[in-house]
Amino acid sequence: MNTLRQKSSVIKDSYPIFFQLGGVHENLPKQEVLAILEGEEYPYKVMENGTQYLIANTSLTCGYHTAFRASYCRRSIRILKKSTVSSTDTISSITAAISREIDFTNFFEKNESFLVRVYRIGKVNTKYLSTDLESSIGKVIWKQTKGKNKANMKKPDIVFVLVFYDESYVFGKEIYSRQKGAFDERQANLRPFFKPGTLEPRFARLMVNLAKINKKSLLLDPFCGPGGILVEGGLMGCKIIGSDLDGKMVAGARKNLQHYLPNTSYGLLLSDARDLPFTESIHSIATDPPYGKSTSTFGKGIEDLLKQFFEEAHKVLVPGGIISIGMLSEVPLQQIVEEAGYKLEIYEKMYIHKSLTRRVGVCRKV
Ligand SMILES: C[S@@+](CC[C@H](N)C(=O)[O-])C[C@H]1O[C@@H](n2cnc3c(N)ncnc32)[C@H](O)[C@@H]1O
Numbered sequence: 481m482n483t484l485r486q487k488s489s490v491i492k493d494s495y496p497i498f499f500q501l502g503g504v505h506e507n508l509p510k511q512e513v514l515a516i517l518e519g520e521e522y523p524y525k526v527m528e529n530g531t532q533y534l535i536a537n538t539s540l541t542c543g544y545h546t547a548f549r550a551s552y553c554r555r556s557i558r559i560l561k562k563s564t565v566s567s568t569d570t571i572s573s574i575t576a577a578i579s580r581e582i583d584f585t586n587f588f589e590k591n592e593s594f595l596v597r598v599y600r601i602g603k604v605n606t607k608y609l610s611t612d613l614e615s616s617i618g619k620v621i622w623k624q625t626k627g628k629n630k631a632n633m634k635k636p637d638i639v640f641v642l643v644f645y646d647e648s649y650v651f652g653k654e655i656y657s658r659q660k661g662a663f664d665e666r667q668a669n670l671r672p673f674f675k676p677g678t679l680e681p682r683f684a685r686l687m688v689n690l691a692k693i694n695k696k697s698l699l700l701d702p703f704c705g706p707g708g709i710l711v712e713g714g715l716m717g718c719k720i721i722g723s724d725l726d727g728k729m730v731a732g733a734r735k736n737l738q739h740y741l742p743n744t745s746y747g748l749l750l751s752d753a754r755d756l757p758f759t760e761s762i763h764s765i766a767t768d769p770p771y772g773k774s775t776s777t778f779g780k781g782i783e784d785l786l787k788q789f790f791e792e793a794h795k796v797l798v799p800g801g802i803i804s805i806g807m808l809s810e811v812p813l814q815q816i817v818e819e820a821g822y823k824l825e826i827y828e829k830m831y832i833h834k835s836l837t838r839r840v841g842v843c844r845k846v
Pocket residue numbers: 677678679680684702703704705706707708709723724725726729751752753754767768769770771776777778
């Protein structure tokens with residue numbers, strides 16, 4: 481089940497932005513980008529989406545912040561030219577078309593340096609050698625700016641990017657690019673408190689984003705375990721509260737939060753997710769309940785536990801509040817959430833590795 485929602489308001493200072501997405505899943509990376517745009521109430525309009533990309537009209541600031549937050553977004557690019565690639569196209573003809581349509585002098589301050597990069601989504605248009613195309617476009621930029629702006633391979637001020645996808649390409653100015661290994665230092669086994677089965681940071685961040693949280697509102701993880709979801713929420717500037725039925729987990733989550741968020745305030749408490757000590761004040765819940773083994777569920781069957789949790793969560797969520805939930809077991813989620821008063825908006829399977837497939841559900845309190 482997929483929902484690609486969009487706002488179609490008139491957007492001031494908006495540009496077509498290309499979000500280049502990871503290939504881990506067909507829908508979830510797109511849904512993540514849209515959830516951020518919606519959660520942060522950024523004005524946007526989806527123009528196009530396909531395998532591993534989404535094009536939306538929005539502001540440059542939103543294009544930056546959305547890509548920065550989204551765990552499965554590689555980069556965002558302000559599109560300056562978009563074209564189909566024909567069988568007769570050559571590196572020269574592509575470069576000439578870019579040169580004709582773009583006045584590069586508009587993009588530079590004084591002596592700023594630049595770099596051109598070519599990427600592909602899938603193995604498309606491999607006949608155009610990336611390095612040749614990069615240097616051909618680079619020469620055009622150098623000529624247009626009369627040599628004032630030089631290429632810099634190591635630390636360019638501006639990066640121009642061409643991405644081939646399907647039968648097309650976009651060329652534009654990179655707004656944000658995720659560094660390789662950005663999540664490495666928070667890998668679950670490197671945290672001060674580690675428990676096997678805990679979520680990796682990338683997936684934890686996906687869960688937070690899908691919950692459509694924004695910086696002004698409250699995020700709860702009522703099965704917080706070692707706090708992987710809370711750490712990602714806190715790093716994105718959300719107000720976070722975690723609870724768990726196991727005191728050791730609450731203490732472990734505190735250790736991890738102190739380590740990654742030493743200057744942030746947060747709430748952590750010992751509590752049963754079926755009996756939460758909150759009023760109707762939580763905007764988003766992102767969580768990863770136990771996996772259905774009786775030890776991890778304190779003797780309860782996973783379906784019973786989920787039913788009681790969703791009923792309880794209904795009392796603490798604000799109207800329209802969102803729950804994103806990751807699970808390992810196959811449960812009749814649609815039936816469970818509808819009976820408890822929610823609308824299921826997303827339910828996807830995500831293959832992690834040979835012996836691990838996660839289910840991701842997102843529902844809205846109605
Ligand atoms: C899969 S772990 C959560 C892992 C966490 N999301 C992370 O990535 O670090 C599930 C947690 O649910 C807790 N739990 C089990 N039953 C519970 C209940 N009824 N109420 C609250 N917590 C519960 C367990 O103690 C365990 O820490």
